[in-house]
Amino acid sequence: MKLHPLSLPLRAIPRGANGGVLGLFLSFAVEQTGIVPTGSVVTGTLLFVAGFALGAGYEAVYYRRFEYDLTADTLDIGSGVLSRREREIPLRRIQNVDISRGVLQRALSIAVVDVETAGGGQTEASLRYVSYDEAKRLQGDLRRGEREGSGAGGGRATAEGAIDADAAAEEAAEPRRPGESEELLFALSPRNLVLLGLVAPDLRALLPVLFFAVPTVGLSIPDLLTETGALTVGPRGAALAIVSWVGTAAVTAARYYDFQLSRVGDELRYERGLLGRYDGSIPIAKIQQVDVRENFLMRRVGYASLAVETAGYTPGEGPSGGSEAAIPLAGRDRVVDLARSIEGFDFDEPEFARPPRRARRRYAVRYALALGLVAGVLWIANTLFDVSFLQYWYAPLAGIALAPVAGHYKWLHRGYDVGGEHVLTRNGFWRRSIAVVPAYRVQTVIQTATPFQRWRSLATVAIDTAGSLSVTDRGARAVDFDVTEAIDLRETVRQGLQASLRTRRDGFATSETATPFVDGGEDGNRSE
Amino acid sequence: MERLDSRVRVVWLGSALVTALVVGVAVAIAGRRLFEVGLWVGPAVFAVLAVLGVAYTLQRYRVWGFDIESDAVTLERGVVTRVNSVVPFVRVQHVDSQRGPIERLAGLSSVVVYTAGSRGADVTIPGLRPERAEAIQAELRRLATESEPGDPEDAV
Numbered sequence: 001m002k003l004h005p006l007s008l009p010l011r012a013i014p015r016g017a018n019g020g021v022l023g024l025f026l027s028f029a030v031e032q033t034g035i036v037p038t039g040s041v042v043t044g045t046l047l048f049v050a051g052f053a054l055g056a057g058y059e060a061v062y063y064r065r066f067e068y069d070l071t072a073d074t075l076d077i078g079s080g081v082l083s084r085r086e087r088e089i090p091l092r093r094i095q096n097v098d099i100s101r102g103v104l105q106r107a108l109s110i111a112v113v114d115v116e117t118a119g120g121g122q123t124e125a126s127l128r129y130v131s132y133d134e135a136k137r138l139q140g141d142l143r144r145g146e147r148e149g150s151g152a153g154g155g156r157a158t159a160e161g162a163i164d165a166d167a168a169a170e171e172a173a174e175p176r177r178p179g180e181s182e183e184l185l186f187a188l189s190p191r192n193l194v195l196l197g198l199v200a201p202d203l204r205a206l207l208p209v210l211f212f213a214v215p216t217v218g219l220s221i222p223d224l225l226t227e228t229g230a231l232t233v234g235p236r237g238a239a240l241a242i243v244s245w246v247g248t249a250a251v252t253a254a255r256y257y258d259f260q261l262s263r264v265g266d267e268l269r270y271e272r273g274l275l276g277r278y279d280g281s282i283p284i285a286k287i288q289q290v291d292v293r294e295n296f297l298m299r300r301v302g303y304a305s306l307a308v309e310t311a312g313y314t315p316g317e318g319p320s321g322g323s324e325a326a327i328p329l330a331g332r333d334r335v336v337d338l339a340r341s342i343e344g345f346d347f348d349e350p351e352f353a354r355p356p357r358r359a360r361r362r363y364a365v366r367y368a369l370a371l372g373l374v375a376g377v378l379w380i381a382n383t384l385f386d387v388s389f390l391q392y393w394y395a396p397l398a399g400i401a402l403a404p405v406a407g408h409y410k411w412l413h414r415g416y417d418v419g420g421e422h423v424l425t426r427n428g429f430w431r432r433s434i435a436v437v438p439a440y441r442v443q444t445v446i447q448t449a450t451p452f453q454r455w456r457s458l459a460t461v462a463i464d465t466a467g468s469l470s471v472t473d474r475g476a477r478a479v480d481f482d483v484t485e486a487i488d489l490r491e492t493v494r495q496g497l498q499a500s501l502r503t504r505r506d507g508f509a510t511s512e513t514a515t516p517f518v519d520g521g522e523d524g525n526r527s528e
Numbered sequence: 529m530e531r532l533d534s535r536v537r538v539v540w541l542g543s544a545l546v547t548a549l550v551v552g553v554a555v556a557i558a559g560r561r562l563f564e565v566g567l568w569v570g571p572a573v574f575a576v577l578a579v580l581g582v583a584y585t586l587q588r589y590r591v592w593g594f595d596i597e598s599d600a601v602t603l604e605r606g607v608v609t610r611v612n613s614v615v616p617f618v619r620v621q622h623v624d625s626q627r628g629p630i631e632r633l634a635g636l637s638s639v640v641v642y643t644a645g646s647r648g649a650d651v652t653i654p655g656l657r658p659e660r661a662e663a664i665q666a667e668l669r670r671l672a673t674e675s676e677p678g679d680p681e682d683a684v
Contacts, residue, residue: 443645447612464645
């Protein structure tokens with residue numbers, strides 16, 4: 001199958017414009033050499049047209065030569081202009097399928113489809129663009145093919161084969177049509193949307209917002225600095241702060257406008273967006289880890305967000321920086337309930353063990369040292385440069401009085417809890433994150449101790465899964481526990497994995513009685 | 529804990545000395561050209577780095593250990609930050625053996641174990657005799673396959 005015909009102009013025009021601009025730069029460069037007269041319109045126009053033709057031509061050939069095909073158990077894609085690539089993606093291996101539409105794409109009812117697998121560093125298949133109906137059809141068929149393909153495929157002794165054989169059997173007994181059995185799990189109410197914007201403003205949008213806000217409020221940054229003392233904020237500074245807060249809140253709100261999470265068969269589906277519209281699917285069987293995240297504002301009002309992690313995105317990528325927001329904002333109980341309703345994540349109410357009190361001292365000392373360092377740097381700067389506010393170089397030292405308090409709160413929000421089937425870790429005061437890792441999803445367990453930790457006989461245990469980490473979130477970690485406790489935790493997690501494997505193995509042997517999550521459900525393929 | 533082959537110290541020391549030499553020469557040249565300091569700075573930098581390199585190498589060798597246990601490979605390493613990792617056999621995706629140029633001179637090999645994890649996804653065991661490296665690779669391959677009963681635990 002080919003891409004949507006509108007892909008041709010939509011791809012060719014931007015690429016052509018790029019090529020054209022490159023041509024213009026080239027013309028300047030050529031003029032510098034003196035081969036052609038400077039300031040000549042002819043060279044510029046000629047090279048612009050040539051660059052445009054080259055860029056647009058490339059996309060035209062790309063469009064002509066791009067082909068995709070959904071077979072019973074693979075998605076095949078042939079692409080490439082100069083070098084040709086034929087790619088087959090086994091449907092069983094697909095992690096996430098995302099459909100995104102910008103404003104223009106929505107007006108033209110076309111969409112981009114991105115298919116993620118666990119391998120590789122980038123999106124494995126990107127169809128830019130197909131019609132929106134085709135995108136939805138693909139999203140549905142990829143899921144159905146995933147089950148039917150492996151069911152029919154039979155003798156493949158692989159994990160998903162096993163799980164999906166079971167799912168296919170289930171489907172055969174109770175056939176589903178696309179769109180059927182869609183169960184709405186969560187919808188973001190308008191009230192919560194506003195709240196979400198206010199408690200989780202998108203700070204990445206701060207610079208562009210400031211760029212617009214500064215002239216709008218009618219002030220200049222130098223004026224603001226003179227008006228603002230070391231600790232006080234002038235009225236216009238306050239106005240600017242409010243405008244930027246509202247602006248960044250609006251960006252978050254636009255992103256999660258009309259957010260819906262639903263369950264279709266064995267997948268989670270989300271939809272969101274005011275201007276651009278995004279929807280994606282997450283196979284439940286591929287969820288590696290869930291995170292309950294609350295920043296300090298959310299905790300104040302008793303709200304939380306939920307993120308689920310699959311192995312689909314490479315770190316730092318993905319719609320929300322590495323992991324998928326399953327629930328952007330809801331009451332904390334609601335979030336925990338929904339997390340528990342995901343197969344394999346029915347964890348008990350956690351009781352977190354805190355690090356020993358000497359860890360708290362470590363944080364206080366660390367903050368005090370950091371503040372001292374900042375003051376030292378400012379002092380050096382003060383002796384070198386003559387800038388008025390540098391005379392307050394000692395201001396950071398006042399913060400040292402607060403270092404024990406900050407250390408206490410950091411300590412207060414750390415913890416871990418290890419149960420029979422899950423291990424939970426908790427970290428962060430400003431942005432607290434509770435990571436839930438099923439024993440079965442553990443990849444490796446890593447215990448580390450820096451010299452400072454060894455000095456106080458503390459250690460950190462990191463529990464690694466195949467889930468993609470975001471840049472800011474460092475995964476499930478129990479930080480600063482006594483060494484003996486850390487070793488215990490490491491060994492408990494290790495044994496937990498083996499125990500969960502045994503359970504699955506037994507479930508696999510007697511697949512009739514097994515629950516969907518635990519079970520392998522393979523029907524004697526191994527004896528073949 | 530199984531220790532590494534003692535010749536690995538030669539490999540590590542070799543690369544530490546090469547680094548020290550490169551930095552020393554760079555400092556010497558920069559010192560002559562830019563700051564007009566005496567000729568002694570370069571050798572002094574080299575000497576300091578070399579001493580540090582020797583101490584680091586000895587300590588590194590003393591700390592390094594690994595074990596192939598019933599369900600997992602465990603490793604202990606790290607001079608500054610001490611790291612103990614547990615890599616369960618079922619999580620091993622593939623195993624490589626590698627031989628760098630200095631390692632080849634010393635007649636040693638490394639084994640690299642890959643998992644699907646997001647951090648520390650590959651673990652290197654350096655300083656093995658080639659036959660030991662091959663044995664470990666074969667053993668890991670066998671254990672990784674064996675611990676897959678019908679593969680319901682292919683976690684990714």
